[in-house]
Amino acid sequence: MKYKSTRSDDVTESIDDVLKKGIASDGGLFLPETFPKFKEDDFDKCLSIKDTAKVLLLPFFENSLILNHLDSIIDSCFYFKIPAIKVKNRNCWYLELFHGPTAAFKDVGAGFLASCLSRLNTGSEPLVILVATSGDTGGAVAAAFHNVSNVNVVVLYPRGKVSSRQEKQLTCWGDNILSLSVEGDFDSCQELVKSIFLDHDLAYKYKFSSANSINFGRLLPQSIYYAHTSIDHFRRNRKKPNFIIPSGNLGNGLACILAKHMGFPIGKIVLALNENRMIEDFLNGEDWEKRDTIQTIANAMDVGNASNMERLIDLYDIEDIRREIVAKSISDIRIKQEIIDCFDETGNIICPHTATASSAYRDLESSYKTDDWIIVATAHPAKFETVVEPLIKTNIDIPSELKKILDKPSHSYSINPTIPEFKKIILANLH
Numbered sequence: 001m002k003y004k005s006t007r008s009d010d011v012t013e014s015i016d017d018v019l020k021k022g023i024a025s026d027g028g029l030f031l032p033e034t035f036p037k038f039k040e041d042d043f044d045k046c047l048s049i050k051d052t053a054k055v056l057l058l059p060f061f062e063n064s065l066i067l068n069h070l071d072s073i074i075d076s077c078f079y080f081k082i083p084a085i086k087v088k089n090r091n092c093w094y095l096e097l098f099h100g101p102t103a104a105f106k107d108v109g110a111g112f113l114a115s116c117l118s119r120l121n122t123g124s125e126p127l128v129i130l131v132a133t134s135g136d137t138g139g140a141v142a143a144a145f146h147n148v149s150n151v152n153v154v155v156l157y158p159r160g161k162v163s164s165r166q167e168k169q170l171t172c173w174g175d176n177i178l179s180l181s182v183e184g185d186f187d188s189c190q191e192l193v194k195s196i197f198l199d200h201d202l203a204y205k206y207k208f209s210s211a212n213s214i215n216f217g218r219l220l221p222q223s224i225y226y227a228h229t230s231i232d233h234f235r236r237n238r239k240k241p242n243f244i245i246p247s248g249n250l251g252n253g254l255a256c257i258l259a260k261h262m263g264f265p266i267g268k269i270v271l272a273l274n275e276n277r278m279i280e281d282f283l284n285g286e287d288w289e290k291r292d293t294i295q296t297i298a299n300a301m302d303v304g305n306a307s308n309m310e311r312l313i314d315l316y317d318i319e320d321i322r323r324e325i326v327a328k329s330i331s332d333i334r335i336k337q338e339i340i341d342c343f344d345e346t347g348n349i350i351c352p353h354t355a356t357a358s359s360a361y362r363d364l365e366s367s368y369k370t371d372d373w374i375i376v377a378t379a380h381p382a383k384f385e386t387v388v389e390p391l392i393k394t395n396i397d398i399p400s401e402l403k404k405i406l407d408k409p410s411h412s413y414s415i416n417p418t419i420p421e422f423k424k425i426i427l428a429n430l431h
């Protein structure tokens, strides 16, 4: 399988280069020239998520130098449970993607990419992974790459716009992880990362890559849990599940859309947004134009311009996208109310991101509620205890992995969002 850029069909790369480069030389995002189409019986023998992962990934890695490592790569990123928990008296499930080391779904993609890159980078030059984060990505990437040899990670996060437990997960590592607290928002962090890829001075000295969801190596493994969950649901219930997905940069949502197009039994896809509602407005007919990020209590979704929209628009006809996918923006007030109502009605404690999806479920027309709906639970509520605990007036138990991180000391540098300042700190810290 060959990969092209969203900005030109002439760029063709192997999967190994796609993973290492992160972004195409023309500034576009990588996509396979064509996606495989699977049939239901291709997965007959797949009982576990690891079995499904193997069959799904093979065509993408057919020419890869690390093809023979695929089993161990899969083992290293699907070792925690990903259960779909039924809600009593409703045709609805919470798909818990938050049982990994940093208690958010991003552990899957970050773990997969780290596993691939550590096996691919056998040269002498260390690889520098740049990651802009609105809260959860940086922690997942830092956890996945911490002490991986021959790789350095630079994490950029917007100062004061992440929760204190998230900040801890961004700054507790040291060693090969450099954490930068940026005086700006997520989009300014993302702009800094993009600018470095186009910088010729630094390209001499370092080999850069990106671990944001613009890296196809983060996106692809996320399709696996949609693939496996949908097959498993279909086997048990003979109904295609529909998914509601809390979305920001659209990595998780696009992974579900890709799984559906590869042939998995997935019904409707609803993207739940916070007040950053650009995707909803676009699906309702507006142009895709840059907007400023609005700060909300579902901060890992505080993204003004979802990067993966470039992939979606490249892959499908806009009218088809508008017909097939629905997006629903949920205000902070409704997020808070949903956290309370969900706890009162079901006893489930959900994080603010999951609450956008859970709230969007309430808005479905009643005729849809006879269908099966899977609400994607993207983070553990203990990461957002300052929002959730006062609402439900209950303390949330901290998962043991998260507890380990909270006990470590922090290290970070503060910078302004300017390219010279960013370059200076890279040059001073990475050798």
Ligand SMILES: *Cc1c(COP(=O)(O)O)cnc(C)c1O
Pocket: 104, 105, 106, 135, 136, 137, 213, 246, 247, 248, 249, 250, 251, 252, 253, 300, 301, 353, 354, 378, 379
């Ligand atoms: C990153 C994140 C999201 C948004 O996911 P995208 O792939 O950026 O759309 C939603 N919820 C949580 C908890 C996250 O960390």
